[in-house]
Amino acid sequence: MFKEDNLANILYIDLSRRKYWVERRTDLFEKYLGGVGVAIQLLKEECPANKEPLSVENPIIFAVGPLTGLFPLASKTVALFKSPHTGNLGESHCGGRSAIALRLTGYGAIVIKGTSSIPIYLAIHDGRVYFRDASALWGMTNSYTVGRIIRQNEPAEGLRTIMRIGGAGEKLISYASVTTETYRHFGRLGLGAVFGSKKLKAIVISGKHSLPVKDKIRYRQSYDYIYKEAVSSPVMKKYHDLGTAENIFPLNKLGGLPTRNLQEAKFEGALNISGERLAEGYLGRRLACAHCPVGCIHIAALREPYEDELFFYKTSMISYDYEPIFALGSMLGISNPEGLLKLIDQVERIGLDSMSTGVILAWTTEAQEKGIISEKETGGIKFSWGDYSSYLKAVQFILEQPNQFYRALSRGVEYASQKYGGIDFALSFSGNEMAGYHTGPAAHIGFLIGARHSHLDNAGYSIDQKILRLGNVEPEVLAKKLLAEEYWRQILSSLVICFFAREIYTPEICLEALYSAGYDLSKKELIEKGREIHNQKYRFKVQEGFSLDNYHLPERIFGTPSLGGKIEKEFVHKVIESVKREIFSKQNTTK
């Protein structure tokens, strides 16, 4: 990296003492590039072993990378923290303007420590930190409103990110999200609750520094190649045209769309909530993250009449993506697109992770059907698949927590099912609710072994579709494929490249781009870093109690035939054993 590059500047903010300082860590950014590679080192430095996630000791780390602000699609911010949802490694990625703002305010990473005694929000402009009283914002459940107020109150329009929590984060719901730019999120694993525990309502960051490049002509050539690929490749066109919602229809057709709590993997109402149908009926605007020409963010315009006044309408702008459509649509049997959009809107406003929320409500519905819980627990709600109005009420109850049952739901489906029963159909993987893929064994093994228990860790769903459908694969081969993908994704996450651009950013292109940013690496060195970062993450996980020795997989995934047919337990077990051998023996993670 360049000697003077401010990428290596790390901003430390102590909320307890209202103090901030900067430390230069060229060592970290040279060795681990940025993003998750640097963030895991900072997490290990800042987070003492085995502390409560909602305690004062849990830090929040944000990191971006050397390509941010230089190349398109290096546009994610990685957040690391200890997750209140799983009690282990918390990792969440977010786009919007967050990465560009962080990099151009003059830092490669931010570490937030301590807890404020009063509600507070942070404003970081051109590298300076301002502690702003947020008493007037505390108790505001609607994250949209919080954004509107801060927009009015702060400078740097167009050059800033506004990260904020809604009511869910304040109430410490373990899967509360942090929203940025209204439509993007640090969605998974409860960063919102960690914000809430620190009485941190929001962070606004802005800046417009320049960044140095090596060899201006070569930089422009590399840029042009990546840009051209980003605007012309069919994959990117797909994300631009219909967004991630494009996958609903094909995945359902193939029989991999989790439906009614994964009692089925095909949804008869899928067409109604498909990307095509939502675009035709409701698409009101497309948006992009800063420095991404693709524009995959799809916003529906939902026009609704007020019931009590004639000719009085409201129009809500609601972002939709594949995952919320699966979790709050097919998983709950909802085929009414307007009902689905209303439910997504409600979940987003209060700042819950939509995937966890949907999976939890799907379990609740089945638990009530099976008589494990009654209307006494549900507060009088009689859940039935597809009845979105009952789910709207339930989301409000999760926020308000009027009784013990909803308090349990606010801690996730694993916790609730341990307390009430129905663990066989609680679709959780090490505490994190499943993503929208019942494609075969690789997807589910991927959720379990992935360092953040996300479909994005290793894209098992893709391996299912590309490889397993075509024939038998040896367990060891599948284990290696999943791990190889996860190792490589550590590089992409350290360069904070959006995974949608993973086919553009091949190792060669990453190296070429890194050259402009002042890094001179060989392919071997680059690839090796991925394995090392993965190893570091796993060491943290093991330290915090994660193990693959007594893993639990929900019985339901073996009962419902997947896109690739019935999933065999024995095969899954063999793959996991193979993963264990690979991770724990070769990399000495337990040391």
Added chain:
Amino acid sequence: MRLTVKDVEKCVGCQSCMFACSRIKGEGGLAKTSIQVKSVGGMERGFMVIVCRACPDPICARVCPTDALTPREGGGVKLDITRCIGCGYCKSACIIGAIFWDNETNKPMVCDYCGYCAKYCPHGVLKLEEWGGKHV
């Protein structure tokens, strides 16, 4: 030539134009950009593109005390940075906000109508075109 905004409703807010404007000056980041995209108050309501529209009788040049900014044939201005004292009158005078400020040099920046940004607009929002220097 000048840059025109053909259809701002097609703008997705990617800011590729802003990065292009900095890049043509040989830098990454955004410090050197003379074009800006920002939301009109919430991204769901769309964006505005702020860039010099090459006025035929530019107010920024009229208020410049050192003739660093002078009217350009065909509309707009030329900036002679060596004459500029960084007083900021031009920036205050331009009501559309198209005089940008380089905090690193403490001098103004304004579009020089090269059209590089338009090449990186993925949705045809921006276009460089002849216009003859007259508002119609």
